[in-house]
Amino acid sequence: MTKTPQQARASAPSNIALVKYWGKRDTQRNLPLTSSFSVSLSHMRSTATIQEAPGPQDLWHIHGNPNKAERVLQVAREATGDHRPLEITIENSFPSGAGLASSASSMAALALALNTMLAQDRLSTEEIATWARLGSGSSVRSLYPGYVLWDAGTQADGSDCIARTLYPAQHMPLALVVCVVDDQPKPIGSTAAMERCRETSPLYERFHTQNPADLKQATEAVKEQDFFALAEISEANCQAMHAIMHTAQPPINYFKPGTKAAIECVQKLRQNGTPCFFTIDAGPNVKVFCPPEHAQSVTEACEALPGVLYLLQDRVATSLHEDDAPQT
Numbered sequence: 001m002t003k004t005p006q007q008a009r010a011s012a013p014s015n016i017a018l019v020k021y022w023g024k025r026d027t028q029r030n031l032p033l034t035s036s037f038s039v040s041l042s043h044m045r046s047t048a049t050i051q052e053a054p055g056p057q058d059l060w061h062i063h064g065n066p067n068k069a070e071r072v073l074q075v076a077r078e079a080t081g082d083h084r085p086l087e088i089t090i091e092n093s094f095p096s097g098a099g100l101a102s103s104a105s106s107m108a109a110l111a112l113a114l115n116t117m118l119a120q121d122r123l124s125t126e127e128i129a130t131w132a133r134l135g136s137g138s139s140v141r142s143l144y145p146g147y148v149l150w151d152a153g154t155q156a157d158g159s160d161c162i163a164r165t166l167y168p169a170q171h172m173p174l175a176l177v178v179c180v181v182d183d184q185p186k187p188i189g190s191t192a193a194m195e196r197c198r199e200t201s202p203l204y205e206r207f208h209t210q211n212p213a214d215l216k217q218a219t220e221a222v223k224e225q226d227f228f229a230l231a232e233i234s235e236a237n238c239q240a241m242h243a244i245m246h247t248a249q250p251p252i253n254y255f256k257p258g259t260k261a262a263i264e265c266v267q268k269l270r271q272n273g274t275p276c277f278f279t280i281d282a283g284p285n286v287k288v289f290c291p292p293e294h295a296q297s298v299t300e301a302c303e304a305l306p307g308v309l310y311l312l313q314d315r316v317a318t319s320l321h322e323d324d325a326p327q328t
């Protein structure tokens with residue numbers, strides 16, 4: 001018989017969507033209404049460490065509220081029948097809760113570590129994803145490297161709601177420069193924001209009707225290694241998601257003055273021929289993608305911007321491991 005582990009540790013990368021997930025078809029199972037397309041990163045990661053708790057209670061050392069993580073733990077316990085009290089620590093290599101997808105990498109790392117601790121590493125990635133998904137939908141994409149498609153599926157039980165790598169990072173290497181304009185936790189979390197948008201925004205339905213065309217355009221652009229086509233569709237999709245938020249009641253506005261400055265800077269750079277584009281999630285920080293050979297000039301243009309506190313640098317990951325080798 002396999003020995004029950006006394007401790008486990010796993011890490012997972014953050015991911016950034018180029019075609020966004022912004023709505024659910026089932027809130028209980030946390031199934032997305034439409035499919036999304038993302039890139040998994042190399043350096044921005046979360047690490048989950050689990051050991052048996054010294055007493056009868058679970059102990060959490062985690063940024064913010066452990067509600068989402070508790071859902072992941074609960075489903076893992078139900079699936080395995082292992083109810084030992086646990087001490088769980090999740091650490092991020094980057095600011096948490098600021099729209100840098102810390103919940104995606106955290107929930108993916110937690111589900112991976114729970115697979116070791118409670119299931120002796122028996123689960124497939126698809127099964128681990130069903131645990132992670134309950135903590136954060138977008139975490140499913142953090143379980144795969146490179147360019148990742150998360151298919152919404154149509155089955156009520158979510159059995160065809162599955163992610164996979166569509167293209168490896170080497171197919172079209174991308175560097176990332178994050179303009180951090182605020183690294184404090186966001187005023188409203190994405191789950192609540194999505195729900196408010198569904199209930200009140202006149203643009204919510206249109207965003208989802210447009211999704212198949214956006215996905216096709218983005219995946220084709222990557223297939224053809226057409227950076228400028230990917231830039232156009234990624235920015236349009238991101239702007240459409242934020243338009244839903246801005247037209248919700250009450251409106252949700254994650255943008256700060258530094259956000260606008262970074263958007264304008266990227267637009268100007270591209271008009272002048274530098275290949276780069278931005279995307280922004282449920283937070284004010286601006287993620288700027290470019291081919292690796294342009295990372296230096298993009299960095300120089302962004303670092304002096306008013307309202308930008310500091311920059312983070314990363315790239316699309318060739319593998320899911322921490323020592324992911326650089327792409328050349």
Ligand code: DP6
Nearest residue numbers: 017020021136137138190191281282
């Ligand atoms: C804006 O995965 O955080 O980053 O499933 O409700 O936990 P829940 O939402 P979450 O949503 C992320 C939304 C987004 C866009 C994206 O990553 O696709």
